[in-house]
Amino acid sequence: MRLTAESLAARRGEELIFTNVSFNLEDGGALVLTGPNGSGKSTLLRVIAGLLRPERGRLAVTGAAVETGARVGDLSHYLGHRNAMKQELTVAENLAFWKTFLSGSERTAGQDIEEAAEAVGLGDITHLPYGYLSAGQQRRFAMAKLLVAHRPIWLLDEPTAALDASADRMFAGLVENHLGRGGIVIAATHQPLGLEKADEMRMSGFAGVDQGAWG
Amino acid sequence: MSDNSLAITKLSDLANPTRFLALAARLIPWLACLTAVAFAVGLYLSFTTEGDYQQGETVRIMYVHVPAAWLSMMCYTVMAVSAIGTLVWRHPLADVSARCAAPLGAAFTLIALITGSLWGKPMWGTWWVWDARLTSVFILFLMYLGLIALNRSMDDPSKAARVGAVLILVGFVNIPIIKFSVEWWNTLHQPASVIRMDGPTIDAEFLRPLLVMAVAFTLLFFTLHIAAMRNEIWRRRVNAQRRLAARMAGREQ
Amino acid sequence: MTALLLRDLKLSVRAGGGALIGVLFFMTVVAVIPFGVGPDLNLLSRIGPAIVWIGALLAVLLGLDRLFQAERDDGSLDLMLMHENPLVLTVLVKCLAHWLATCLPLVIASPLLGLFMNMSEAAIGAVMLTLLVGSPALTFIGAAGAAVAVALPRGGLLVSILVLPLAIPVLIFGVSASYAAVEDPAPFLPPFLILIAITLFFAVIGPLAAAVALRHASD
Secondary structure, three states: OOEEEEEEEEEEOOOEEEEEEEEEOOOEEEEEEEOOOOOOHHHHHHHHHOOOOOOEEEEEEEEEOOOOOOOHHHEEEOOOOOOOOOOOOOOHHHHHHHHHHOOOOOOOOOOHHHHHHHHHOOHHOOEEHHHHHHHHHHHHHHHHHHHHHOOOEEEEEEEEEEEOHHHHHHHHHHHHOOOOOOOOEEEEEOOOOOOOOOOOEEOOOOOOOOOOOOO | OHHHHHHOHHHHHOOOOHHHHHHHHHHHHHHHOOOOOHHHHHHHHHHHHEEEEEEEHHHHHEEEEEHHHHHHHHHHEEEEEEEEHHHHHHOOOHHHHHHHHHHHHHHHHHHHHHHHHHHHHHHOOOOOOOHHHHHHHHHHHHHHHHEEEEEHHOHHHHHHHHHHHHHHHOOOOOOHHHHHHHHHOOOOOOOOOOOOOOOOOOOOHHHHHHHHHHHHHHHHHHHHHHHHHHHHHHHHHHHHHHHHHHHHHOOOO | HHHHHHHHHHHHHHOOOHHHHHHHHHHHHHEEEEEEOOHHHHHHHHHHHHHHHHHHHHHHHHHHHHHHHHHHHOOOHHHHHHHOOOOOHOOOOOOHHHHHHHHHHHHHHHHHHHHHOOOHHHHHHHHHHHHHHHHHHHHHEEEEEEEEHHHHHHHHHHHHHHHHHHHHHHHHHHHHHHHHHHHHOOOHHHHHHHHHHHHHHHHHHHHHHHHHHHHOOOO
C-alpha cells in the first residue's frame, strides 16, 4: 500500500495554513510532523483523514488490497486531541462500541477488547466507567481503540500528551508493532516518539512553507 | 450486643455509615414483618367494614388514598429535616436519607394522585379538576421528580446533596399550602376530617381501618427508606472502590 | 448500527441522561397552562390537544441541541464522519435513538396530561396517535437544525429558533387531526395521512440535510 500526497494546501477560515506539502509513504513507513504551534500539523492530519477538504493538491492511496478510489479516511484511524470516549459508559462498553462501529460488516481482524486493554497496560479495569479514570489512563484507552479494529493507516495528533515515560515507551512499542505488520503511521508531535526509522517533516506554517527535511 | 464498637448509644453515632448498616441489617426484617402484618390487618378491615350509604363501595379507595397522601407530605418533611442535617451539621447520612426519600415520596404521591383520580371519576364525574388541593399535590409530585432528576444529573453526590438540600427547603413552602389548601380556598376536595383541632369528624367505622392503614403505610415507608439508604451506602462504597481500583491500576506500572 | 443505537440509548438513561428531563419539562409546561387560562374545564378540554402538542414540541426541542454537540465535544463526531458507513445512516440511527429515548416517553405520558386537560377519551387517543406519528418528524427536522448549530457556541437556543418554523406544518396537521377525531364534521383521515406523509418526507430530508451540514461544519 502506498499513501501519496501531492502539493497539498489547506486553509482554515480565511487563512492559508500550509501549501505545497508532499510526501510518499509505503508499507511500514512512518512520518513524524514537527513544528511550532499553529504550523498546521493538526490541520494536515485532518486533511488526510478527510475531515477537511484540501484547498489544492491530491491525496491518494493505492495498492493491491485497495479498491480504486478508496478514501484515505476509510482506511485510517484518527486519534485526535479528544479521546472520543463517553464518560458515562464503562471502558469495555466504549471499546465494544467502536469495535463494532468501525469494523462494520466485514469484521476486519481487530484485537479483542481485553487483549487491547492488556496491550496498553490496563487489563483489569475495563469494567470501570471511563469517567473514573485519570487523564493518562483515558488516553491509553483511547489508544486501545486503535487496536480493536484494524486500520492500515494511523493518524496520530499529539498522541503522547498527558502520558508518563512508561506509557510513552508502551505506545512506541504499539506503533513499532503496527509498522512491523506493514502499517503506515503519521504522527504530529512535540515529543520524540522513540521511533527508529521514522521520517521527519518539519512544518513551519504560513504560505510558502519549505519542504523541510523531506526527500 | 456482642459487637460493642457498633453499639449505638447516642444519636450522633448514626452518622457512622458502618453503624448504620449494622442497625439497618437488624431493623429491616422486623420492620418488613410488621409492615406485612399491619397491611394484612388494614386491608382486612378495609374490605370488611360497611360501605358509605352515599358513596357505596368506592369509599374503600379512601383507605389507600388518604394514607398515601399523608405519606407524600411526611416524606417531604423527612427530606426537609435531612436537608437541614446536610446544610447545618453536614451529617453524611442526611444527604443519603434525602436522596433516598425522593423516589419514595414520588411513588406515594403518584399513588395518592391515581387513587384520587379513580375516586374522583364516580364522585365528581371527572378524573381531574384544577382545584387547590389537587394542584398543589401535583406540584409536589413535579418537585419530587425534579429533585430526582437533579440528583441523577450531578456526578458528585456530595455537591448534588447541598444544592438539592437548598431546593428541598425552598420547596417546603408547598407542604403547608397542601395541608391548608382545603380551608383557604373553597374547593371541591373535602376538608380535613381526621386531623383537626376539634377531633375527628369521621365516623369511627371508617376511622379504624384508616388509622391501621396509615400505620401500615408509615411502616412501609420506613422499611423502604432504610433499605434504600442501605443500598445507597453500598452504592457509594462500590463507587469509592472503583475509583480506588482506577488509581491503583496506574500505580502498578 | 445497532451498536450505535444501543450506545445512545444507554447514554440517555445513564446518569445525566436527558430521557427523564424531557418528560418532566413536558409535564411542567402543560401543568402551567391551567394557571394561565384558569381552571375552566370546558375551556381546557377545548384547547387541550393544542396544549399537549405544543408542550411536546417544546420538550422535543429542549434535548435536541445535544444530539451532535455531545459527540463533537468528545471527538466522537470526527470518527463518525470518517467512517465509510453512509453518514446519512449514522444520522438516521442517532435520530431513532433520540426518538426512542426522548419522544416515546412523551407519547406515553400524553394520555395522563390529556386527563389533566379534561379531554374526552377519543381526544386523548387521537392526540396520542398523532404524537406517535408526528414526533419522529420533529426529531428529523431538529437533527438538521442541530447539525447546523453543532459548531456554534451556545447553539442550544439557536436550534430552537431554526427548527420551530419548520415544525409548524407538523403542529398544524397534528392538532387538526386530533380535533377532527372529536369534532364531527371534520374527517380524521386526511390530516392524519398528511401528517404521516410529512414524517416520511422529513425522514428522508432531515438526515440528508444533517449529514451535509455535519460534513461542512467539521473544521
